[in-house]
Amino acid sequence: MDKLTEIMAHKRREIAPLVRPVYAAELAELNHRLPRPPSFAAALRRSDRKLAIISEIKRRSPSAGDIKAGASALAQARAYRAAGASALSILTDTEFFGGTLADLIEVAADFSQNPPAIPALRKDFMVHPIQVVQAREAGASAILIIVRALDDGEITALHTAAQAAGLDALFEIHNEDELDRAVMHRAKIIGVNNRDLAIFKTDIGLSERLIPLFPKDVIAVSESGFTSGADAARARACGAHALLVGESLMRAPDPAALISAFQTA
Numbered sequence: 601m602d603k604l605t606e607i608m609a610h611k612r613r614e615i616a617p618l619v620r621p622v623y624a625a626e627l628a629e630l631n632h633r634l635p636r637p638p639s640f641a642a643a644l645r646r647s648d649r650k651l652a653i654i655s656e657i658k659r660r661s662p663s664a665g666d667i668k669a670g671a672s673a674l675a676q677a678r679a680y681r682a683a684g685a686s687a688l689s690i691l692t693d694t695e696f697f698g699g700t701l702a703d704l705i706e707v708a709a710d711f712s713q714n715p716p717a718i719p720a721l722r723k724d725f726m727v728h729p730i731q732v733v734q735a736r737e738a739g740a741s742a743i744l745i746i747v748r749a750l751d752d753g754e755i756t757a758l759h760t761a762a763q764a765a766g767l768d769a770l771f772e773i774h775n776e777d778e779l780d781r782a783v784m785h786r787a788k789i790i791g792v793n794n795r796d797l798a799i800f801k802t803d804i805g806l807s808e809r810l811i812p813l814f815p816k817d818v819i820a821v822s823e824s825g826f827t828s829g830a831d832a833a834r835a836r837a838c839g840a841h842a843l844l845v846g847e848s849l850m851r852a853p854d855p856a857a858l859i860s861a862f863q864t865a
């Protein structure tokens with residue numbers, strides 16, 4: 601069994617006790633009642649032509665092991681914001697990545713009380729609309745849809761729920777077939793994960809192959825494996841609007857210097 605399959609099996613077991621029908625009316629009511637989160641999509645389209653940097657809070661991962669065990673999500677988020685990050689990606693999976701939904705709640709609450717708020721992606725293995733309810737309540741601006749991990753019915757349910765709740769969706773893909781599926785679902789934001797989650801090999805060449813095939817109106821994100829301005833320059837050259845960066849920023853003694861190197865590549 602590859603790692604993604606293992607993670608998805610665990611996630612389905614983890615959320616099983618929470619699963620219940622989630623109707624459009626409930627999501628619309630939630631969206632109406634809660635303050636509107638900052639737009640994730642808008643943050644990725646910068647007017648100054650710099651690359652948008654989605655900065656990730658990730659304490660550990662199956663591929664890297666411990667990255668920054670015990671890191672404060674709030675301190676990390678504040679450092680990223682001060683460094684000019686366009687958006688955050690907050691891992692909320694505990695078992696494999698050492699994050700929690702409480703990390704997202706803490707950061708979103710702090711940012712809304714002490715502006716400016718930058719949008720946060722709930723980075724988790726979404727399988728059911730109940731996780732969209734959680735994301736909206738926690739203060740997220742977007743959810744992740746990993747195309748390879750889901751069937752088309754699940755994708756429709758998640759995407760429809762996200763739209764009803766006022767959230768954007770980042771569709772994550774690894775090959776041409778998954779790109780076709782994301783486009784069929786009318787994805788507005790598509791990310792190429794340069795890391796193959798089955799075997800943990802990272803290759804920015806995957807973005808160079810796939811991003812030029814995106815429809816012109818889609819926001820293009822290149823995810824994983826960025827450590828230098830030279831890496832970022834490759835993503836920009838093939839048409840990426842945004843980079844999703846985790847490990848190198850978590851480890852950086854000065855995230856601001858690295859973010860600025862990525863932005864101006």
Ligand SMILES: O=P(O)(O)OC[C@@H](O)[C@@H](O)c1c[nH]c2ccccc12
Binds near residue numbers: 723823825844845
């Ligand atoms: O730490 P990196 O190599 O900069 O990668 C960040 C991000 O792309 C990666 O964490 C990621 C991409 N897709 C995911 C899906 C689930 C969990 C994690 C991820």
